[in-house]
Amino acid sequence: MTHALIAGGGIAGAATALALRKAGISSTIHEAFPAGADDVGAFLTIMHNGMNALSAIDAGTLVAEASFPADSVEILDAGGLRTGLREYENDPGAHLGPRTLRRSELYRVLQDAAVDRGCRVEHGKRVTRAEHRGGAVHVGFDDGSWAEGDLLVGADGIHSTVRTIIDAEAPSPRYTGLNIVYGYARRTTPADITCRYRMGRGARAAFGYIHTPDGETWWFGRLPGSELSREEMAARTAEEWKRYATGFFAEDGTSMADLVRSTAPGDIVVSNAYDVPSTPRWWRDSMVLAGDAAHAASPAAGQGASMALEDSVTLAKCLRDLPTIEVALTAYEGLRRDRVEQLVAASAAHDSPPPERSEVDSGGARETSAAPDTGPARRRWLYGHHIDWHTRIPETPGADDSSPST
Ligand SMILES: Cc1cc2nc3c(=O)[nH]c(=O)nc-3n(C[C@H](O)[C@H](O)[C@H](O)COP(=O)(O)OP(=O)(O)OC[C@H]3O[C@@H](n4cnc5c(N)ncnc54)[C@H](O)[C@@H]3O)c2cc1C
Numbered sequence: 001m002t003h004a005l006i007a008g009g010g011i012a013g014a015a016t017a018l019a020l021r022k023a024g025i026s027s028t029i030h031e032a033f034p035a036g037a038d039d040v041g042a043f044l045t046i047m048h049n050g051m052n053a054l055s056a057i058d059a060g061t062l063v064a065e066a067s068f069p070a071d072s073v074e075i076l077d078a079g080g081l082r083t084g085l086r087e088y089e090n091d092p093g094a095h096l097g098p099r100t101l102r103r104s105e106l107y108r109v110l111q112d113a114a115v116d117r118g119c120r121v122e123h124g125k126r127v128t129r130a131e132h133r134g135g136a137v138h139v140g141f142d143d144g145s146w147a148e149g150d151l152l153v154g155a156d157g158i159h160s161t162v163r164t165i166i167d168a169e170a171p172s173p174r175y176t177g178l179n180i181v182y183g184y185a186r187r188t189t190p191a192d193i194t195c196r197y198r199m200g201r202g203a204r205a206a207f208g209y210i211h212t213p214d215g216e217t218w219w220f221g222r223l224p225g226s227e228l229s230r231e232e233m234a235a236r237t238a239e240e241w242k243r244y245a246t247g248f249f250a251e252d253g254t255s256m257a258d259l260v261r262s263t264a265p266g267d268i269v270v271s272n273a274y275d276v277p278s279t280p281r282w283w284r285d286s287m288v289l290a291g292d293a294a295h296a297a298s299p300a301a302g303q304g305a306s307m308a309l310e311d312s313v314t315l316a317k318c319l320r321d322l323p324t325i326e327v328a329l330t331a332y333e334g335l336r337r338d339r340v341e342q343l344v345a346a347s348a349a350h351d352s353p354p355p356e357r358s359e360v361d362s363g364g365a366r367e368t369s370a371a372p373d374t375g376p377a378r379r380r381w382l383y384g385h386h387i388d389w390h391t392r393i394p395e396t397p398g399a400d401d402s403s404p405s406t
Pocket of ligand 1: 128
């Protein structure tokens with residue numbers, strides 16, 4: 001196989017281009033947006049396993065330089081009192097500790113690296129159709145143009161078009177019952193401690209915030225509510241969104257209500273949270289899914305980006321090592337499906353209200369002590385996942401090329 005077409009220049013798309021390049025396979029990224037990408041306002045944290053995947057494709061340092069460390073997580077109760085603390089340095093794979101950055105910045109770093117290393121990125125190219133014909137995949141765009149390659153990687157996010165091209169019956173994303181609000185507040189007083197998440201569950205909504213090293217506080221709230229259409233989001237002004245979000249934290253003794261109030265109206269982002277628990281078909285012919293297009297966890301997991309990065313590296317290794325596209329895609333699905341579906345299920349359990357919630361782990365830290373503490377084993381499974389670039393993928397379906405780091 002010589003050339004791949006990648007739908008989507010987000011995290012999975014750009015990382016797949018980098019990984020394929022390292023595997024000796026050229027690619028072109030086709031990104032729908034004229035510049036940047038979709039819904040890039042929020043920030044995210046790449047956990048140990050995601051940083052590990054980035055290192056496998058020589059992008060760990062680039063991302064580290066564009067981000068700040070997330071050293072620890074302190075759990076707060078609704079009164080603002082600390083109920084737990086996790087220092088990430090004690091976790092498996094801690095030498096590649098979690099990093100926080102804006103999603104737009106991550107896209108930029110990965111896309112720039114892809115271009116620097118010889119990959120092509122075409123913006124303003126929304127994939128609308130694709131067909132496998134004559135041993136090649138032909139991909140059509142909304143501007144009427146077509147491209148041809150050996151493989152189409154659908155890295156086009158949670159509302160993936162490629163998912164429905166592969167399988168017209170593929171389930172749609174599931175609304176989680178939560179609106180996510182993000183904000184960037186400029187501090188007027190020095191932070192007590194930077195690079196530490198404070199998060200927890202208030203009387204009405206889950207929340208989190210972190211003081212950045214350069215004088216801002218980044219915060220989020222997961223607000224129970226109905227799914228919002230674009231029109232409904234636009235119908236409220238930023239000031240009205242601020243008032244709405246503040247109301248969810250007004251009864252709590254945390255800093256959240258003040259943080260929301262002190263955020264400039266232009267620095268607040270609202271979206272719906274969805275997940276995709278299971279996609280029956282990950283690939284067909286020479287078309288395959290990666291990242292949120294294949295599986296998407298609610299943001300509560302803090303793992304969507306990391307899982308997308310793992311997908312990209314594993315997919316490239318399978319294509320590098322296995323004799324045909326069909327064998328490679330079978331192996332890729334076998335290596336990835338159980339892990340990501342387990343993660344999506346854990347994240348959905350996290351979002352459900354107590355007492356159904358059995359296990360809670362947000363960005364790596366427990367928010368309640370209602371369930372037995374399975375923390376260390378869980379953390380090893382999730383964060384200790386190590387993909388060795390040089391280990392070859394065996395031809396046996398389901399064989400695992402990864403192991404927890406020690
Ligand atoms: C509010 C919010 C907060 C989150 N916080 C975290 C976090 O803290 N940690 C974490 O790990 N994850 C987090 N996530 C999840 C994470 O953002 C996603 O899992 C991750 O972005 C998935 O990467 P992706 O490349 O698969 O999809 P995306 O990053 O969504 O990229 C898809 C790309 O495809 C493009 N595209 C879409 N359709 C087409 C088309 N037809 N043709 C061409 N291009 C197309 C889009 O414009 C976009 O650039 C969060 C998600 C949300 C919504």
